[in-house]
Amino acid sequence: MKRIPFRKSSSSRANVNREAGNLMAIGKTLPALRREAATCKACDLWKTGTQTVFGEGASPARIMFVGEQPGDQEDREGHPFVGPAGKILHSAMHDAGIDESEIYVTNVVKHFKWSPAERGKRRIHKKPRYSEIHACRPWLDAELRVVRPQVLVCLGASAAQSLLGKRFQCQPPARAIRRIIARPDRDGNSTSFVHFACTR
């Protein structure tokens, strides 16, 4: 089976990605990728998250929605978009007439990053660092190879920056939501459309 190549380097970031890249092989199914991601330690977020929250949905899918990371409820249940943000997303899809049997939902970072509240037991969402987004990117790439969406919807700046680079900046929603970029798919022989719906 063809392995994702990696270059030798002494930098910690490269070591992190080498570890994630070593876990994956091209041609794996989603269940196989999900099983491997469950033991991923390519960045430190596995230490504080309850479990890896991998993507779910149709494969192939017409539309893939990509968020930033699982939230508190997703972390506990092990499924993406089952918390308050997920309810809004499902409601918006219903209003837009999107058939949920044709979509796949995932996050650019598969573990919940949080810090304890000053009072009480609440876990407060923390924005992932770019190094963590970068470390988790091989899992998103693997999902994209399998799911092959026609439309990729990035929910927020972290998702867009993971796919376009950290210099990407969200524009006001009214403009950003109409932004469509055509780009070749990973085989370079067809065109996928990336539609950025930035939320703040």
Ligand code: SF4
């Ligand atoms: S956040 Fe991603 S890269 Fe980091 S440990 Fe979890 S699955 Fe691995």
